[in-house]
Amino acid sequence: MTDSIIRTAQPPLSRSWRGLAAGALSALSGVALLATSAYLITRAAEQPPILYLSIAIVSVRLFSLTRAVFRYLERLLSHDAAFRQLATVRTTLYRRLVRVAPAGLGRTSRGDLLSRVVSDVDALQDLPLRVVQPLVISGLSALAAVVAVLVFSPAAGVVLLAGLVIAFGVGCLVATVLARRSERDLAGLRGDLSAAILDTVQNLDVLVAFDAVDAQLQRMTDLDSRLRTVALTRASTSGVVTALIALVSGATVLGAIAAAAPTVGHGLLGPELALVALVPLAVFEVVGAVPVAVLAWRKVRASAARVDTAAPAEVPAGVVLDDDSDDAAAPEPLGLGGPGAVALRLSGVAATWPGAGVPALPGLDLEVAVGERIVVEGPSGAGKSTLASVLVRFVDYSGSYEIGGVDARSVRPADARATVGLLEQTPYVFDENVRQNLLFARDTSTDAELEAVLARVGLGEWLESRGGLDARPGERGALISGGQAQRLALARALLRGFPVLVLDEPAAGVDPDLADALLADLLRAAEADGTTVVLISHVPVPSALVTRRLRLVGGRFA
Numbered sequence: 001m002t003d004s005i006i007r008t009a010q011p012p013l014s015r016s017w018r019g020l021a022a023g024a025l026s027a028l029s030g031v032a033l034l035a036t037s038a039y040l041i042t043r044a045a046e047q048p049p050i051l052y053l054s055i056a057i058v059s060v061r062l063f064s065l066t067r068a069v070f071r072y073l074e075r076l077l078s079h080d081a082a083f084r085q086l087a088t089v090r091t092t093l094y095r096r097l098v099r100v101a102p103a104g105l106g107r108t109s110r111g112d113l114l115s116r117v118v119s120d121v122d123a124l125q126d127l128p129l130r131v132v133q134p135l136v137i138s139g140l141s142a143l144a145a146v147v148a149v150l151v152f153s154p155a156a157g158v159v160l161l162a163g164l165v166i167a168f169g170v171g172c173l174v175a176t177v178l179a180r181r182s183e184r185d186l187a188g189l190r191g192d193l194s195a196a197i198l199d200t201v202q203n204l205d206v207l208v209a210f211d212a213v214d215a216q217l218q219r220m221t222d223l224d225s226r227l228r229t230v231a232l233t234r235a236s237t238s239g240v241v242t243a244l245i246a247l248v249s250g251a252t253v254l255g256a257i258a259a260a261a262p263t264v265g266h267g268l269l270g271p272e273l274a275l276v277a278l279v280p281l282a283v284f285e286v287v288g289a290v291p292v293a294v295l296a297w298r299k300v301r302a303s304a305a306r307v308d309t310a311a312p313a314e315v316p317a318g319v320v321l322d323d324d325s326d327d328a329a330a331p332e333p334l335g336l337g338g339p340g341a342v343a344l345r346l347s348g349v350a351a352t353w354p355g356a357g358v359p360a361l362p363g364l365d366l367e368v369a370v371g372e373r374i375v376v377e378g379p380s381g382a383g384k385s386t387l388a389s390v391l392v393r394f395v396d397y398s399g400s401y402e403i404g405g406v407d408a409r410s411v412r413p414a415d416a417r418a419t420v421g422l423l424e425q426t427p428y429v430f431d432e433n434v435r436q437n438l439l440f441a442r443d444t445s446t447d448a449e450l451e452a453v454l455a456r457v458g459l460g461e462w463l464e465s466r467g468g469l470d471a472r473p474g475e476r477g478a479l480i481s482g483g484q485a486q487r488l489a490l491a492r493a494l495l496r497g498f499p500v501l502v503l504d505e506p507a508a509g510v511d512p513d514l515a516d517a518l519l520a521d522l523l524r525a526a527e528a529d530g531t532t533v534v535l536i537s538h539v540p541v542p543s544a545l546v547t548r549r550l551r552l553v554g555g556r557f558a
Contacts, residue, residue: 005304008092009124011085016128019078020136026070027141027286033063034282035148038274046271078133082125089124093117093307116310119190120303130296134289145283149276155259156276163252163280164287167245171291175241176298186234186299189227191306196220234295241291249284256280320393320413331418334411336370336404336499336532343500343532344368344391344420348399351390360386361555363399368500373523373533375541378552384536387552388504391534392422403500421498425505427489429480435469437488441496453495456528457487458521483507483518490522500532507539520545 010016040056097117142164150157200207200216207213260276336343346366352359360383368374378384389395393413401408408416430437438450447469454463462484463471473480473488480488486506493501507518519535523545526533535541543549550557 002301002304002308005089005092005124005308006127006300009085009089009127009300009304010132011081011128015081015084016078016132019074019081019128020133022070022074022077023133023137024140026067026074027137028144029063029067029070030286031141031145031279031282033060033067035275035279036060036063038278039271042271042274078129082128085128086121086125089121093121093310097310116191116306119194120306123299123303124307126296127300131293131300134293138287138290138293141283141286145279149256149279152272153256153260153263153276155263156256159255159259160252160280160283163248163255164283167248167252167284167287168290170248171241171245171288172294174244175237175291175294186227186230186302188306189223189230193220193223193227196223238292238295241295242288245284245288245291249281249288252280252284253277320396331412331414333418333497333499334404334406334415336419339369339371341370341404342367342402343370343372343404344534345402345405346390346399347401349390349397349401350399351386351395351397353386353389353395359555361390361397364556366550366557368532368534370499370532371530372548373527373535373546374548374550375535375537375546376550376552377537377539377541380538382538382552383555384538384552385504386555388422388502388534388536391500391502392417392420419498420500420502421493421496423486423489423493423501423503423506427485429473429485429488431472431475433470433472434463434466434488437473438469438492438495441492445495450495453491454488456494456525457491458525459484459487459491486518487521490525494525494529494531498531500534501526503533503535505537506535507537516542 036056036059040053040060043056044053146157146161146164149160196216196219200220204213207216257273257277260273344366345368346364349361349364349366350359351361364383364387376384376387386395390397390401393408393416403411403416403419430440434454435447435450438453439445450469451460451463454460463469473485490506503522506522519541523533523535535546541549
C-alpha cells in the first residue's frame with residue numbers, strides 16, 4: 001500500500017498547477033534570456049542601427065525580470081501546496097496509527113516510530129518539490145528548446161533532441177543503479193540511530209547502573225558511521241550523475257554547432273548560430289534536475305515504505321479495527337447491572353498477539369461479577385498482558401466474550417473501552433501540568449473535582465506540597481516517581497468513570513517496600529467508586545486487597 005501514501009503526498013492538480021506553471025515560466029525565461037542575450041551580443045557586433053537591437057534589448061530585460069519573478073512565485077506557490085498537503089499526510093498517518101494502536105505497533109520501537117512519523121513523513125514533501133515539479137518543468141523546457149532550435153536549424157534540433165534523450169536515459173540509469181540500495185539503507189539507518197538515541201536518553205540511569213553506557217555509545221557511534229558512509233555514497237552518486245550530464249551537455253553543444261555550421265551563409269546567420277549553440281547550455285541546466293529527481297524519488301519511495309510499515313492501511317491480523325470516521329458518535333459505556341451481576345464473561349477465548357505465531361491464550365474461561373476485585377497472577381509470558389488487551393478490545397479473539405451480557409463483537413470497540421478501561425504497567429504522563437493530565441479524561445471537570453480525585457488516590461499531600469494543579473510532572477513523568485505516576489493514571493481513570501478497570505502490573509516499576517501500599521491505595525480508591533477491578537500481577541498480592549485470586553499458567557487458569 002506504499003502507493004497510497006505516495007498518492008496522498010502529491011498535492012491535487014487544483015492546488016499544484018500554479019506552482020508548476022510558475023516554475024515552467026521561470027525555466028523558459030532562463031532559456032529565453034540566454035538565447036536573446038546571445039543573439040543581442042552577436043548581432044550588436046555587426047554594428048547595425050540601434051533600432052534593429054531594440055526588441056532584443058527589451059527582451060533581455062523582460063526575461064531577466066520574469067525569470068526572477070516566476071522563480072519567486074514558483075517557490076512560494078509550490079512550497080505552500082506541498083506544506084498544505086503534508087498536513088493531510090500527517091492526518092492520514094495519525095488516523096492509521098489510531099486504528100492499529102497499540103497492538104499493531106508492538107514490533108516498532110518508539111525511536112524508530114518517531115523517526116518514521118517525523119523524518120520519513122517530512123521526506124514525503126520531496127515528492128511534489130523535488131520529483132514531480134522538476135520532471136514537469138524539465139519536460140516542458142526541453143520540448144520548447146527543441147522546437148525553437150528546429151526552427152532555425154533542423155539538424156541542430158535533432159542533435160539537441162538526441163542529446164536530451166541520452167542525458168535523460170544515462171543520467172536516470174546511473175542514478176538508479178548507484179542509488180538502488182543507498183536510499184533504502186539511509187532511511188533504515190536513520191530510524192535505527194533515532195531509536196538508539198531515544199533508548200539511551202530514556203534509560204540512561206539503567207545504563208549507568210549496569211556500566212553499559214560505553215557499549216551503548218559505541219553502538220550509536222557505529223550506527224552514525226554507517227549512516228555517514230551511506231550518505232556519502234548518495235552524495236557521490238549525485239556528483240557522478242552531474243558530471244555525466246555536464247559531459248553530455250558539452251557534447252551536445254559541439255554537435256549542434258557542427259550540425260548548424262554548414263548552413264551559415266545559406267539561410268543561417270551568425271546571431272542565429274550563437275542562439276543554436278547556446279540554447280542547449282541553458283536547457284541542460286534545467287534538465288540536469290531530472291537524475292536528481294530520480295534520486296529524490298528513491299528517497300521518497302523508501303520513506304513511504306517505512307511510513308506504510310509503521311501504520312499499514314490494512315489492519316494486521318489480530319488487531320481490532322476502530323471506527324475512525326469523522327461522524328462517529330462519542331463512546332458510551334455499556335450497562336452492567338447491579339452488584340453481583342456478571343460484568344465480564346469469557347468462554348473458550350483464544351487469542352494470539354499480532355505478529356506472533358503461537359496463541360498466548362489457547363482457550364480461557366472467566367467470569368467477573370460487578371463489584372469484584374480479582375487478581376490474575378502468573379509468571380512472565382503466561383498470557384496476562386494478552387488477556388488485558390483482549391478485555392479492552394485491543395487484540396481480537398475467538399470464542400465468546402461478553403460485557404454486561406452483550407457480545408463484545410456486537411458493540412463498537414470504543415464503547416467497549418468506555419466500559420473496560422486499562423491502567424498500563426507504564427502509564428503515559430503528558431508533559432503538561434497535573435490539571436491538563438487529568439482533563440484529558442474529562443474536560444468539564446472543575447479544579448475542586450480534580451483535587452478530590454487526587455486525594456482519593458493518595459496524592460492530596462503531594463499536590464499541596466507541589467503548589468497545586470499547576471505542578472508539572474515532567475516529560476513522561478520524569479519529575480515524579482513510578483508510584484506517583486500510577487496514582488495519577490488511576491485518578492485519570494476514575495475521573496473518566498470506567499465501570500470496569502484492568503490494572504496491568506501497576507506495581508512493576510515501584511520499590512518492593514512501597515508496592516503493597518500502592519496496590520492497597522489503588523484498590524481502595526477503585527472500590528470506593530464502585531469500580532470492578534481485574535488486577536494483573538506477576539508478584540504476590542495480599543489476599544485482603546482482593547475478593548478472588550486466579551493463577552494463569554500457559555494461557556490457562558491453573
